[in-house]
Amino acid sequence: MHTVNTPILPIRQQFANVVAPNELDKKAICIFAATGFFLDTDTYWKNKKVLTPASKHTCNADDYLVENTPYFKWHYTPRNISFQTALDEFTDLFEQIITEQTNNRKVILPLSGGLDSRSQAVALHHTKAEVQSYSYAFKNGYKEHSISKQIAKQCGFPFEQYTIPSGYLWDVLEEVATINKCYSEFTHARQMAVLPQLKEMEGVFSLGHWGDVLFDRGVAAVDEDQPEVTIVLKKIVKKGGMELATALWKQWNLEGTFESYLKNRIQKLLDKIEIENTSAKIRAFKSLYWAPRWTSINLSIFEAAHPITLPYYDNRMCEFICTLPETFLADRKLQIAYIQNRNPKVAKIMWQDQRPYHLYNYHKNKAPANLPYRIQNKLVRELKALVGKPYIQRNWELQFLGMDNDEQLQSYLFNAMFNTLVSKPLVAKFYNAFKNTDAVTYSHAVSMLLTLSVWYDNEYKKREL
Structure with a gap:
């Protein structure tokens, strides 16, 4: 037996085996597709899990998880200080x-x-x-x-x-x-x-x-009256992510609906956080499940x-x-x-x-005081676009747009091996939506498909070896 103590905010993932089938966890992959990170202890595989934060884990000689004991729980205990x-x-x-x-x-x-x-x-x-x-x-x-x-x-x-x-x-x-x-x-x-x-x-x-999460509102003032699960979904599901995950869920013939599955998972995780204050509770949720699995x-x-x-x-x-x-x-x-x-x-x-x-x-920084800067900034962007220098705000714009990038992207998305996991028609649907409908909305879906393609190709090569 050996023990592993994980930090409150783990810097790196640590894995353990569990008793489960040695097969893809497609439900977990659907959440990954929707949000860009794996939730809780999920991995690509059903029989491999990530160790939870702020806990003492006991594993046997074969790295199977035997026991998990938390040593810290997020709480909200404000002191009466200035x-x-x-x-x-x-x-x-x-x-x-x-x-x-x-x-x-x-x-x-x-x-x-x-x-x-x-x-x-x-x-x-x-x-x-x-x-x-x-x-x-x-x-x-x-x-x-x-x-x-x-x-x-x-x-x-x-x-x-x-x-x-x-x-x-x-x-x-x-x-x-x-x-x-x-x-x-x-x-x-x-x-x-x-x-x-x-x-x-x-x-x-x-x-x-993580400084911007710890030292800011856990919930925007306009969202404080919303159900907690709604607040979390709004924060973690990316544009086009729900659509991609739902399509994968249906293609893989998984039980029920993806949206209901995701909501139930999130609600169960929220229920474990014993904090009444909504803002503090959402900060705790993000620190438990977003920081270690995304940031x-x-x-x-x-x-x-x-x-x-x-x-x-x-x-x-x-x-x-x-x-x-x-x-x-x-x-x-x-x-x-x-x-x-x-x-x-x-x-x-x-x-x-x-x-x-x-x-x-x-x-x-509010109208009307900020209007001159906003107008000037918009004009500069538009003028640059007119001379062939569109304003770049996101990395995918530099990596996915243009003929050379597109050729590379297609070589991964329309890969025969990958298309045994994610069908070519499903990939084409999101690729075409990105190219012809709304690049901003579907950039996340394309990026996730690219990630899954590279991962699946590498896993296939491992199996061949």
Whole structure:
């Protein structure tokens, strides 16, 4: 026997065998197709499961799961403290975690125009860490690195900027499949485009993943009165995902309907979370089932270059969150106050989600004050489109659009072996909808079919060996 203790927010998946048929879990794959991640302990196989977060697992010599005992449960136990006290506690904890995780090593900091990496930049600057920072932007997209560069300059960090090119995916597709084991669709992992450059850097990554979930509302104010299962579905099911999953469900002749199955699965998971406050409960749900099975998957790509650290993944940060009033967490209040307090000049740099405003005046980002910027921004996009430079917002636009990309895409989607799992007519239906009807709505479906094709081809090769 051996034991495995999993973190509250696992950085990587750990597997165990269970007594079940050695066959594809097609119901689990349907959920994967709808959401882009496997739910709870699901994998591609019925007899293999992922170990649950925040638990002590006992496995036998053959890696069969024998016992599972949770050591932490998400809760909402807000303390009667002032916002200033919460800010002071967050400051001390955040900087302590970052100091411990980096441990006097050189730090590689991916910077964005948001708040999570900005918070890390402020903390690393305050603790006098040696930092190499970088950022990237899509070709013909928003120049995100223009904000990141300003943050780096203010903190005195060396900075590199990269551009994510069109069509890079096809040269690295097999490599990323090997790294993330096809547990996430490939177009989210834009860091693969600069992996060789990242490998040339020195140090340990400090990654800001999950800060935006822990330090914000669990539920938007307009959704607070909705049923919890409705809120979750709205958050996790991608555009076109329900349609793809339903089509697969029917093709595989699975019992009942996919939508009812998914709702029942989600409701059972929600029922296990003993939290009354809706916002805190949804945050807990996302931390239990989204963070480890979606956000964490592509951390392995960073880890392929250098060791990784994640301050917001630290157990102490999760425990701290459970004790704070929701009003302190809503709308990024704590992170904003931290940055303002520690480095006011960084706080005055534009916040990408609220552009052209910064952390002191983002409240003005509403009509009519923001209309001049929005009109100007729209005109610039339209003019670029007229000269053949359409504005790029998403990675799939660079990887799927255009003749060369389309040829590569079709070679995977209309693969004879893959079409024994997912029929050619079903693939053609979603491919044609992507090409001719609504690329935005059906991009997720096409990306999931691509992922399944690569995974199935690799599994077939393993069986042949």
